[in-house]
Amino acid sequence: MTDSTNFLANVPIFSDLDKETLEKVLKSGMLQSYKKNSVVLSEEEAGSALFVIVEGKLKVSRSSGDEKEVILAMLNESDFFGEMSLLDGDARSATVTAIEDSKLFVIQRTEFLDLLMKYPEVSIALLTELTKRFRASSAKIKALSLKDAEGKVATVMLQLADDIGKIRQGIVEIDHLPYQQELANMAGTSRETISRTLHSFAKKGLIELDGSRLRIIDYEKFKEMFE
Secondary structure, three states: OOOOOHHHHOOOOOOOOOHHHHHHHHHOEEEEEEOOOOEEEOOOOEOOEEEEEEEOOEEEEEEOOOOOEEEEEEEOOOOEEOHHHHHHOOEOOOEEEEOOOEEEEEEEHHHHHHHHHHOHHHHHHHHHHHHHHHHHHHHHHHHHHHOOHHHHHHHHHHHHHHHHOEEEOOEEEEOOOOOHHHHHHHHOOOHHHHHHHHHHHHHOOOEEEEOOEEEEOOHHHHHHHHO
C-alpha cells in the first residue's frame, strides 16, 4: 500500500478531507491491478465494493437486447464507480472493463458505508456527484433522442472530451479514441455514419484525426455548435 494520499485528494468525494482523514480512508481500502481488457465488474453481479481509478482508463458498458455492447461512459484517473450498488443493494447496472493496464483503489461496502456515517462531507460530495451524473445522463438522452446523426456524433465526442480528454490552449485532445463501432454504439447510429461524420468534421476544420487520436480544434466553439 502506498503511503501517499495524493490520488485520494483528487477524487471528488474525498477532496474536502484533510490529510489526516485521507490517511484513514487510505487504510480502509487496498490497491488492485487490472490488465488491459480485463473485466473489473460485470452487469447484474452483486455489488460489494467502491472503486477509485488511480491509474489507467476504463469503459462502462451494457448489453443491448441484441447482445451489442452499448458504451455508457469512459473513465479516467480520479473517477470512481460502483457506488450505486453499495447504496441500494441491487445488482450492478453495467459492466466496467479496463481499456489499458489500470490500478484501482478498492473500498469494500462495510468500510465505505462507515466512511459515509463518520464523515458527512463525503456523503454530501457523493450526493453532488450523483446529481451531476444524473443531469449529464438526462442531457445525453435528450440529445441522442432529438438530434440528427451529426448532432449525435458530436454529443458523444463532447462526452469523451469531458471523460478522457485533455485540454490545452482551447484544443481538446482525446487519446485512444474508441473504435468506430464502439462510437456507433455510444451514439446509437451506424459505424458508417460515424466514419462519414468524423471525416465531415475534419473537412470543416473542426477536428483533426491522427490514428486513434482525435483533436477538437476549438472546444468552446464546438460546444456552442452542438450542445
